[in-house]
Amino acid sequence: MYRLKKSLGQHFLHDENICRKIVEAVKQNPFQQLLEVGPGAGALTKYFLEIPEINFKAVELDGEKVVYLIKKYPSLQSKIIHQSFLDIEKPFEGGFTVAGNFPYNISSQILFKILEWKDDVQSVIGMFQKEVAQRIVAKEGNKIYGVLSILVQAFFDVEYLFEVNENSFMPPPKVKSAVIRLMSKPDRLKLSSEKDFFDLVKTAFNQRRKTLRNAVKKMFVEEILKKEIFSRRAEQLSIKDFAQLTFDMKRP
Numbered sequence: 720m721y722r723l724k725k726s727l728g729q730h731f732l733h734d735e736n737i738c739r740k741i742v743e744a745v746k747q748n749p750f751q752q753l754l755e756v757g758p759g760a761g762a763l764t765k766y767f768l769e770i771p772e773i774n775f776k777a778v779e780l781d782g783e784k785v786v787y788l789i790k791k792y793p794s795l796q797s798k799i800i801h802q803s804f805l806d807i808e809k810p811f812e813g814g815f816t817v818a819g820n821f822p823y824n825i826s827s828q829i830l831f832k833i834l835e836w837k838d839d840v841q842s843v844i845g846m847f848q849k850e851v852a853q854r855i856v857a858k859e860g861n862k863i864y865g866v867l868s869i870l871v872q873a874f875f876d877v878e879y880l881f882e883v884n885e886n887s888f889m890p891p892p893k894v895k896s897a898v899i900r901l902m903s904k905p906d907r908l909k910l911s912s913e914k915d916f917f918d919l920v921k922t923a924f925n926q927r928r929k930t931l932r933n934a935v936k937k938m939f940v941e942e943i944l945k946k947e948i949f950s951r952r953a954e955q956l957s958i959k960d961f962a963q964l965t966f967d968m969k970r971p
Contacts, residue, residue: 732762732820732846734887741898742766744880745818745844748902752811754778756804756819756829756845761788763820768792774811778804804829809836820846823892827851830871833901837874842902849882849895856899859957866924869958870917873908875901908958911965919968920961923953931956943967 732738741763745753755777758764767775778800779785785801800807805828817840821829826847833840847855850863856877857864871877878900885891910916919938926934932949939949948960956964 731759731889732887733889734883737883737887738762738766740881741818741820741844741846744898744900745816745842746770748816748842750814750816750841752776752813752815754810754815754817756817757822758788758799759784759820761791763818764788764792764795767818768794776800776810778802778807778810780804805832809839811839814839814841816840816842816844818844823848823851823894827867830855830867834870834874837903840901840903842900843875844880844898844900846883846896846898848892849897852879852897852899859955859960862954864954865927866920869920869961871901873916873958873962874904876904877901908962910962911968915965915968916962919965920953923956923961927953938968940969 745767750773752774753767753770753776755764755767755775758777758779759781764777767777776798777788777795779788780801780803782801785799788799789795800810805825817833826845829845833843851867854863854865854867855871856879857868880898880900883896883898885893885895888896919935922935922938923931930950930952932944934953935949936944943949948956948964
């Protein structure tokens, strides 16, 4: 058997109806390669292994779970990456899908890692803490709209799929959960550079109560800062607004 490890934020999904709903959401869009993040005791893994003619891998940090999974599903022997997801190299050449009941304690970091692979990640279907899922899909004007919302939505279309009751897990978490889907955008925003975009968004929201003029004044010349848009706060700007502003930023 296996033990639950609070230090790794482990809450294992055991509701078969929810497992099947997640797997069906994964299968709605065609893919050849699939990476599962945090298979745990294999609640989703057993279904993923049944999908024909795909290249499947799973990444699991907990050595005890790796031993358990390989014993229960021998075909996983060469398919498990025994590392933290945050430390692995890109697992496939070419396009792939990412899915899983993501460890809640590192779920935002997981998304930032996926953004590093955005040119190859075709879709993501993940279980998140409900509040994090809501932040990811939030639109401008919403008080929970922020860095995560913008950086994810700049490169992916996001969809809030369904919520999951605490009793679907063992042990039940103290937070609500939700499943969302990200689909790679076919048409990317025009940016002066991704670095400028990331820096601008993070700087703007670092002082989100200030007007943009005060929050990012070091990044623009005085003449540009006179534009009306700088009288707004970061949460009032659309993703396209931020993208367009990258072309007005100071150059070294």
